[in-house]
Amino acid sequence: MGEGLIMKRNSNAFLKEEYDELVKKNFNWKLRILETGSTPHSVVDGKEVIMLCSNNYLNLSNHPRLIQSAINAAKKFGAGSGSVRAIAGTMKLHMEVEEKLAKFKGIESSLIYQTGFAANAGLIPQLVGKEDVIISDELNHGSIIDGVRLTKADRAVYKHRDMGELENILKDADKKYNRILVITDGVFSMDGDIAPMDKIVEISREYGAMTYVDDAHGEGVIGPDGRGIGAHFGIEGKIDVEMGTFSKAYGVVGGLIAGSQDLVNFAYNKSRTWLLSGSHPPSVAGAQLAAIDVLETEPEHVKKLWDNTKYFKKELNSMGFDTGESETPITPVIVGESSKAKELSNRLYDEGIFALPIVFPMVAKDKARIRTMMNAGLTKEDLDFTLERFEKLGKKLGII
């Protein structure tokens, strides 16, 4: 900058100031670096650990068929897609994924977004506007909250999974609003419990409300062969919007919605995230296609995930650990005070287990926890090793 220029203001000072403030409060992210793939045994910051933090539930990210399919697609169609979907970035491959996914889930139609976040942030604001209301579970994921923030609709919040409160709000909303959208996580990512989707659909229909579920942690995990929350409750096609992601159990990346053809037509013509951002590279679409194929033809992965989950939970409970309300492979190990959760996490890492603490105010003050996520690639020996460490440290820290 020229000497003679007088700076009006220090335009960039806030970058450092705010970062320093985060560091001071210990709120900054210290990135943990994986030197391997996201595998059941990963090398994290130079140390080999059993991975209990990954959303790669089925270990599909390492499945040879997904890898091969990604390579093939890249070789055939190139490294990038060249455009946004709406202009010139829709390849036959993208359409195949959408068709295959809809068929797999038993739903009329589906649409792929760049990420789950992009699906929520792009679609939710188009579904409601002024004169409308969004009714949401108090524990909904941040990407829903951001989608909701982009609307002009009123918002009402109900207590976590409380159908009485939901119905009370619907009763009131029915009188006041034009459109009503009920929105919830499917599998809740902090507690691993499941939204009572059958009831939500039933009550919502009674009041003419639309239903939207973010099943990011349920896709590939719950329902027969991992078909997701609609199939889990036997209400395929009855949830107006089933939203999910390829970035977790499917082992790739990408957001998805499934619903009626009307929904899909509406969604891709209106969602700004979809219209204004490049489409997936062929390799990603190729891997997605293979992931659905694996789920359809190799049921052993989902089965193994659940076998592991049940064993792990049962053993933790019999040791005296509190695993909360979890009904899924997300198993919180509730330890109480935040400091204890942090200490347990650190000691587990020293012992070769990678599991992160979730502390207040993410969860209630006396409900700080280690959040574990099960993986189909872990062996019985891995689980026994992990359980033994949990027991030893749990006793040492006075948790059990």
Added chain:
Amino acid sequence: MISKIGFIVNPVAGMGGKVGLKGTDGVLKQAIQLGARPIASDKAVETIKGFISNYSTKDKMQWFTCSGKMGGNELKKAGINKMEIVYTPTSKDTSYLDTKNACKKLLEKHVDLILFCGGDGTARDIFEIVSTKLPILGIPSGVKMHSGIFGINTSASAKMLYEFVNNRLTIGDVEIMDLDEEQYRKGNWNIKLFGIAKGIVEPTYVQVGKTTYESVSDDEIKDELTEHILDEIEQNCDFLFLFGSGGTIDYVARKLGIQNTLLGIDAVYNKKVVGSDLNEENILRLLEKYPKTKVILSPIGAQGFILGRGNLQLSPIVIRKIGLDNIIVISTPSKLASTPVIRVDTSDIKLDNEFAEKEFMMIVIGYRLSRVVKIQTNNF
């Protein structure tokens, strides 16, 4: 960080209760004759003991108190020997003047919080001296405890003290309420709002990163509520708006540039004040002139009353004329955290039942953001 805690016990608080009096103010002799026994001391000791045994924060604290039965004895009984005596009552029969004088001394010592054991009367005495200069926390031990500064029981007060010392609670507005003595002498039992004090409240958190949350101040939430009310006013420009009383509504009104009476009911039409500090008669007259009216209420005091405590001007006739659907209730989430139900006591059973039949109410807790809350009408 060392927390400096001021501690006051009103030794005679609560003595009227067991013998059927509405308080102990001015009737202590009568109470003793009727067989009343002091209870405040035990409650104070119970709280401090609970605090010490459950929370190892003793070393982070410095105690300032009064001699003898106004606090010193209680701290010692609970196992705290290190304290500074800042005030000694002049006679063995203590009165409200001793509470007030002790507060003046605690102000000079720049304590961070006044912890007291007593009832609504004690809270009022303290508030009259410290105003909003210091947060106040009450250990419930009186006959009347309508003010919003009490823990619901001694262990709740102990827990709040612990959270405060550990910077996990913030300072927010709470109402000081008490029996309207003038009315009481005429045979009416009215609870009046006396002022808005600083209390310690549950902060509200918003997610800023995936696992990072920031606490938002009560004022930021109230700014959101203000925006919400502004929208309401602009969208309903043919409506008269009655502003109820209490800390939240007062803040909103001031932000909207409306001259508002903190403890009274004011009327606004087209963003202009058309009546302030209204009594029932004034309100009814306005309702004649403005047939379309909405009233903005907020839970007041410890039990979450929106009607029947501190706003008797909003009589059953007034509420009927306005209509239940034209009641807007606003609240900060921190207030709802301490009063998870809202209460209505209009003194008209039929009207109370109409509220009861609704079962719940939508409460505005942020800009265009609401929650559903249960209504309770079976009062005590």
